[in-house]
Amino acid sequence: MAAPGTALALEARSLVKTYPGGRGKPRVTALDGVSFGVEPGTVFGLLGPNGAGKSTLVKILASLSRPDSGTALVAGADVARHPDQVRRLIGFVAQKQVADPMDTGRENLELAGRLHGLTGSAARARATELLGRFSLDASADRQVKTYSGGMARKLDVALGLMHRPRVLFLDEPTTGLDPEARSELWAEIERMAGAEGMTVLLTTHYLDEADHLAGRLTIVDRGRVVASGTPDELKAGLHGDAVAVELRETTDVSRASEVMRRVAGSADVTVEGRQVRVRTADGAAVLPSALAALEQAGVVVASATVARPSLDDVYRSHTGHGFDSAAGADVEVAA
Known part of the structure; x- marks a missing residue:
């Protein structure tokens, strides 16, 4: 747990979320009393098949959805009561590309900075810093539609970092990347959590990625937390x-x-x-x-x-099925 007087970076307390079943059917329970806490500076891996409640949980923590009951906190700020404050504290990198393909990498970053309230000079300076950090400076003034998949993904992460968030949400950050681009992004995620003390919430369908990056893991299945701990703790439990x-x-x-x-x-x-x-x-x-x-x-x-024992064994033990088969499950009900 966090030190006395220090707020957890992320906290869920008995979160419940249901959706209409449609056509007279009973309501669908997406979250059924989910609770956990994440210390600052942690890469927090959230694992679970599509349909398990993972996406719903991320939406609630990011102030994009409201729970039926329970409490969600980001750096001590109540998501339901202070959503604007929470949005200033977080960066959100969705699985799909968010950069405008017709603008250059630099233009995308500077626009994001201005939208977050940075002055023109501050936005330009931060954009230049991030372009260098992600090895995109040589391509900064090219249209994003000319970027490779790895370059576009790194730009998306840079967009999420423009306003220096305390918590960064990364949804499937390395899907579709080649091994070199994947390795580079891994190194950057480790650096953000280690050198900068940023908290990273990572959702992934790659168990080796979760094992390598996450300081703490939570496995969600059918709307409930079925296991939590460090990767080594969870494997040692088997x-x-x-x-x-x-x-x-x-x-x-x-x-x-x-x-x-x-x-x-x-x-x-x-x-x-x-x-x-x-x-x-x-x-x-x-x-x-x-x-x-x-x-x-x-x-x-x-x-x-x-x-x-591997993380897949841990997953099988707690859910009754392997992670590869779980990844192909039905998609969750939309918020």
Whole structure:
């Protein structure tokens, strides 16, 4: 928790949000009592499938939506009572490009600065600073429509930083970027949180990104917080190894599940498609016995692996499904 007298950078207290179900159907619950707190200077990873309540939560924290009940605070400011104050405290970088493609990078930044109340000279100085910081100075006076995907994404982040926000919301910041551009943006996010003490709320569908960047993670599923902690804490909470077998035929899944449960001596078995996974204390010792038992049961195995706990294992443990499949779930109800 934050030091005495220091406000948390982000705080949610028992947030509830529902939407009309439509055509006489019951209301849809997007958030069901969500609570968490984030200390200043933290990269806070918010994970969850589409439809879990993640987007609704971000909209409430950014003053774009109001909860039915509960409280949301940004740097101690109540989002519902003081939305204008909150908007001065935050930067928001949406997943879709926000820069005007017909203007230059410099023109986009200077306009954003003026909209945030900077004087002309201050906006020009800040734009020049950010163009250099994101290695866009050589392209500053080109139309944004000529930028590569990585350049356009870096410009979007720079736009969110023009007014020096205390909290920056980054929605899927590296989607579609090549490895080099992704690495550069990772380094900038780490620098903002470390050297500048900025709080970053990061939503991502890349678990390696969350593992690498986030100092703290919260997993939301079906409108509720199902897990919170540092990546290492969450992985350490899953004792033992994950043994996974990929089957040739989906008809063998039920039989394979029973065999794996019996051999591993564990009830922690999950099934996804043709893959059966079991958590056990010593995966290397269990795997040969499991393969022999599966062969004896007439189950044909295509591949098998043993791995230490990962964030995907954490996700599976708390939600019952893998992160890759969750990413393709239905989109949330719009605010």
